[in-house]
Amino acid sequence: MAFVPFVQSSPPSGRAYELGTRLKETIDGFRQEHPNITGPEIRQAMNLAARGSATGAQPIVLAIGVALLLLLGLFALLLFEFR
DSSP states (O other), X not given: OOOOOOOXXXXXXXXXXXXXXXXXXXXXXXXXXXXXXOHHHHHHHHHHHHHHSSSTXXXXXXXXXXXXXXXXXXXXXXXXXXX
C-alpha cells in the first residue's frame, strides 16, 4: 500500500486576512481604472507578485517536487518488483 503525504493547511492568520483584503481592494481599484482586464491577467499578476516577494511560492514548489520524486521512486520500485 502506498502512502501519499498530505499536509493539511492551517487556517489563515489575521495578517493573511488583512493582506487578502488589501489585495482585493487593489484589484478592485485596478478593475475600475481598467474595466477590460481579464481573470487570467489578474492571476498572472498575482503569480508575478508571489515570485517577486521574499516568501513567494517556493515551499509549494518544493512540496510538489518531493511528491513527484516519491511517486517516481514508488513507480521504479513497483517496476523492478514485478520483473
